[in-house]
Amino acid sequence: MSESPESARQPEHPESASEPTQPTRPVTPGTQASFGTYGGRPVSFVRRGTRLQGRRQQAWEEHSDRWAVDVPRHIANTSVHPDYVFDAEAEFGRKAPLIVEVGSGLGDAVCHAAEENPGSDFLAVEVYTPGLANTMIKINGRKLTNVRVVEANAPEVLATMLPPGSVSELWVFFPDPWHKSRHHKRRLIQPEFAALAATALKPGGLFRVATDWSNYAVHVRDVLAASPDFTNLHDGERRGPESPLTQVWQSGVESLVGGAPVKEGRAPVSTEHTGPNEGVDETGGWAPRFEGRIRTSFENKAHEAGRLIFDLCYRRV
Known part of the structure; x- marks a missing residue:
């Protein structure tokens, strides 16, 4: 929710999770917008800055009309009007498997995957505007035609923007772990998100998740184990x-x-973010590393810090 971040990590920032604007469209009862902006429901981000400068600004001006999906908004500049439905076949000019990455960050993973898999189409979902600009730079520089980007809150993309059963694979790589216990409710992958993912995915479609924090990995495993859809x-x-x-x-x-x-000459600092230590994990369920995910600089930093990467892969029932 991705670097995402993450980067792919969904960017961690103290700013509000949305930037309300005056509504230009009627607010549909029952939608996320009807609860204020997002009404405490899980969103795919905490909003990072949106300023563009230099080549990012130039990329946005030159390429957004071609590579960025122009979605009608609700009452926030990352919301999606519930009447809007994305037509992938019309957008890409063909019928092909659609792979969606939530939290595409700077676009390294999605652009690499698109280059390696020209027979599939890719939609990068991100709210970090400079990251989207960076992604468009990569799309244009590599002459890719099978990637589009959208600046939007992922739950709304899955709930209403994407037709039910239209997604072949959904990727969430290195979402914001929200370490503190009181912040766990802010984690992207919750039962509600799992239900939305199931709606967007076609039967047999894959939901791939990767994180470098064990506590979040266990959280994801528990959430999806409880889901009847996966x-x-x-x-x-x-x-x-x-x-x-x-x-x-x-x-x-x-x-x-x-x-x-840990920098040379400095002592490591306790994080206190590991969660319960049960000694031996008798449950398992971890996937091998997804070979289709390029190792980004973000993932390299996790390895340098000594952390392990947890991959999970689920099939839509």
Whole structure:
């Protein structure tokens, strides 16, 4: 919710999760907009700055008409009017599998995947405007025709913008972990989001998630295990000593290393963000690393900090 961030990490920022504007359209009862802006419901971000400068500004001016989906707004500049429906076949000029990445960040993962998979179409969902501009620079520089970007709140994209059953794969790579217990409710992947993902995905479609924090990995595993709409493609795999969760617990790396590599000459600082340590993970369910995900600079930093990457892959029932 992605770097996303994340980057793909969904950008972490103290600003409000939305920037309300005066409504230009009627507010439809029951939509997220009818609850204020997002009414406390999970959103795909905490809003980062939107200012564009230099080549990013130039890229936006030159390429947004071609590569950015122009969606009608509701009462926020990242909302999507519930009457709008994305027509992928018309947008891309063909009928092809549609892969959606939530939290596409600077576009490294989605553009690499699009380059490697010319037979599929890709939609990058992000609210960090400079990140979208960077993505368009990559799209144009690599002469890609199978990527579009949209500046929008992901739950609304899944709920109303995308036709039900139209998505072949949904990717959420390195969403904002919201470490503190009182902030867990802000995590993107919640039961409500799982239901929206199931609606957008076609039967048999894949939901791929990756995170570098064990506590969030367990959270995602629990949420999707409770969902009647998904089945874990790697149920029971990589458990016990082979589990990356067991390895994290036994090493204690997350309790000592923060969000960035420890600099030479400095002592590691406790994060206190690891969650309960059960010693051995007897549940498992971890997927092997998704080969279709390029290792970005963000993921490299996680490795440098000593953290492990948790991959999860679910099939829409």
